[in-house]
Amino acid sequence: MGSLLKFGLIGLGVCLVLCAVAAVVFMAVFDPNDYKDRISRAVLKETGRALTFDGDIGVTFFPSPGVRLGGLSLSNADGFGAGPMVSVRSARVTVRLLPLLTGKVRFGELELDGPVLNLGRDAQGRANWDDLVGREPGKGGKGDRGRSFDLVDLAGVSVTGGELTWDDRGTDVRFALNGLEVTAGAVGKDGLFPVKLSARFDCGHPDIKTRIEADGTARVDFKPGRLVIEDMELSVDGTRIVGRVTVERSGEWPRITAQVDVGDLDLDRYLPSGHGAAGAGLSDATILPGRVLRRLDFGLDAKVARLKLGGALFSNVAVAASGVDGLVTVDPFFAEAYGGTIRLTGTVDARSGVPVTRTRTVVAHLDVAGLARDVTGKDEYAGVADYDSSLSARGQRVRDILGTLGGDFSFKLSDGVFPGVDLIGLARSTHSARDRQGTVEGETGSTRFGSISGTGTVLDGVVRNRDLEVKAPGLRADGHGAVSLVTRRIDYMVRAKLVPTSEGQGGKSSENLIGVMVPIHVTGTIDRPRYWVSIQEYVKALGGVVVDTVGTVLGGVKSVVRGVGSALDNSSGGDEESGKSGRKKFLGIF
Template identity: 30%
Template sequence: MNKTIKRLSAAVAAIVVLLIIAALSLPLLINPNNYKETITNLVREKTGRTLSIPGDIKLHVSPSLNVVFSLGKVSLSSGRNFPDSPFISSRQVETQLALWPLLTRKQLLISHITLEGVNVHLLRNARGLNNWDDLAGGGQAGAAERPAEKVKKTGEKSGQGLAGLDVGGIDATDINVEYVDKQTARTIKLNNLNLVVGRLREGRPFPVKAAFDLSMDEGGRQSLAAGIQARTDLTLYLSQKHFVIDGLSLKCLLKGAGLPAPGLALELTADADLNREDLTIEPLHLKIDDTIVDGTATIKNLKKPSYNLALQLNQLDLDQYRTKQPAETPTNETGPQGKTKQQPVRGLQKSEQRHKKQNNELIPVHLLRGLNFTADIKVDRLKAAGLTLSKVRLQASGKDGRIRLDPLAAGLYDGTLVLRGDIDARPDVPQIRLTGKLAGVRLGPLFRDMTGREEITGKADIQAGISTRGLTKKELLRHADGTVSLTL
């Protein structure tokens, strides 16, 4: 018995030694650079794009018996419509494969993936063509080459293959993504992304940490910039298309037009659950400067979404975020016989043009008809247009082209405000009804906050019922009808 055990132990030890020797001999027996041409030809055949691998493909075995594949500079072209722009390029890519499962069970396990200096360029030209549709199967060629049944079967096999996903970890540094849209003159950049992902297995939570910069340019001017840091635990159920985000913590500093000069500080913590049909964010805790928001948000039926929002805010100062228009003065110009003539103020001209445009803008009837939502929002203290409101509550809903406000209620200078409204967007010309009641409002403090002086003192009661119809602001004002009663 003892001899048998010794022989078996010796045999196992010999096998282990042979496997280790074989592993260490891999770099001597296999030269991955011999397959460069095969790889590039295969990519060109499948995608019509050019894969460039100017450096060597390196292969070695790590002390932990992982097979390490290293690529230096790699780039993939953007396709025939964008000959001068690479689609993706990288400075360094390294993949570590667990050798023991590969040799003993023929199981491919990725121990680690390292990415450095990856640059992705997403482009849409003036004709509306982009440089990614053909890769996603959205192009005409892709549709012709892949009939619907084949695509479906391929997708099913792909999902089954990913069910056994197991990656030891991912480290990505200096990742940059740029989206340029020539049709809208808009550029969105995600720069300096550093990403750390723990062991990634289906059905088990794994940690994710990320930090990056985000910016948006419109017409050559930067309209928004943000620095973002985030961490969470993520669970994937790929076969069910189900994703769970647990303990998301996100910090962000927003800078841009209309925001306070130092920037807008934002902190978010939340849990989220996303499946094929629904998205649920609960609980949701958001801090924006001095405003604290708590609540829940859900989207039911993602194909035909129904939005549900319930939020509680401690305070909100809308005046703090109002865009300040730069002051402009008339310019003087010398006219005939040395006289001075006054030129029109450019700022006023722009204001008049903007006002005219707003009056003639069409109400988005199709958008209103498609809205399906409920909202219940409470604000302890609200400041807007210089006025201070307390205990604000907004309850609204929309379904099948009917939008209801029932009610908007608030405390206003020792009095109360109650508004109710209804928008019927089902007819070709929308119809609007609005009723409101102000009771016991002190006029002195109200005028002081609005104008800086207590021009009127006393209390006011106001009741109003107004109805109108129209497709533009101008039409709504023209067709307005109703009654207003005022008691001082």
């Protein structure tokens, strides 16, 4: 038995020596660089792409057999620029020796230094990798694309100094991951492995620059093209995101599903200044690109502890959203904000062409003062708001969406302050100027109120309201008119009455109170409203005529006096007796 073991060890030693000698002889007579041109010609014939070796190919045997590349690049598709689609400064991969002796190929760690991947789509939606995938057998293809990937078994992956760029000319979306560093554990079929990633994210449109760090556990199945990242912990500029993400090979774009829990998220740091609806140039911006919507395939279930957007602060945010084949659904978006709640459900349907948007929004008991302070930085507004709307629109650009907006809404503001004008002061100034001609302009100020409520409709971007009701100490008012969201012009009439009461909310309605009506026009724009009274109209009101001068924000103002049946002109109105009667009643209020 001892002799057998002795001869066995001697035989094994001889085999190892022979293997070492064979390796030395192989390295002496075989130079893989002699085959670079042959490899490049084969790739060119197979794909039409130029494979360029920028450095030498080296073969190693100890401590494990492997291949080392000095530099490599693959040219881009036609129409995507002269630079390469893929390149790498150096790469190294080894093969584990023991599995190789049993006829199995098991790789060691894959090391990539300075890999660059330039991806993109042209204006017609053609990607620069389309000619490399989906090729059929017998047509210069690869046969079963998933079969060769079944054998992938890596002891680990290391990427240093990487870069990934994305340029979509159809949607004008461009971004890059620079300084990409990736480390991963053993990658095998259906096996979990740890992965870490860090990179700088730079986006030019919109302008976003941030730092990304990720840590988690992943599972990859190359045959159906499925990547699952579990126990993910992502840090973006200090914002902590945890959850689970799945990426699957699907149609034109991969299907992405995510369940995430976010801490503090400040979206304002990633948005340009003036990004509101009135932002300069935003009216022509495309915010719902139909081509992109029809490619999306995703599912999202997200929770955000605290969210900042447009200066406004939200908490306990919950979002459930999905998108497939051009139909994007949000059901619901829910958030707590300023002592109240916001709930929104909606869809964007781009399956048949131009996107059609439908939303239902419910706001309950929102503190307007806190919201206005955070958004505008001013303490002008006050009150508690309730709002309900069902709206729909059609289009991709902001202007088109606003121009086709339609639906209905209701609102109520309680116990607050309306800035911009002192309605009571304007009414008094009008009465003092009743013997003059022309107009009385509203002075800058504010109006305290007990409640402001109303309902309305929206048609082709024009908001119309006919039942405004204002209850304030010493004042009752009703109003009606229209506002164009496209031109942002206002054409509104507030008919105010000064009343001998200090009651606000819960008091009598305006039609049941004795007082002289002051017809206050609201014109100008949403950004710069103008409050004014025509003295001639006021004098007619003193005579008991009901003045209603609202025309249309689209066709101009046409003044009509009910009870008279003719347009108001610049002549003085009302007879002397009516004026006296009106003055007596009005002064009686004071």
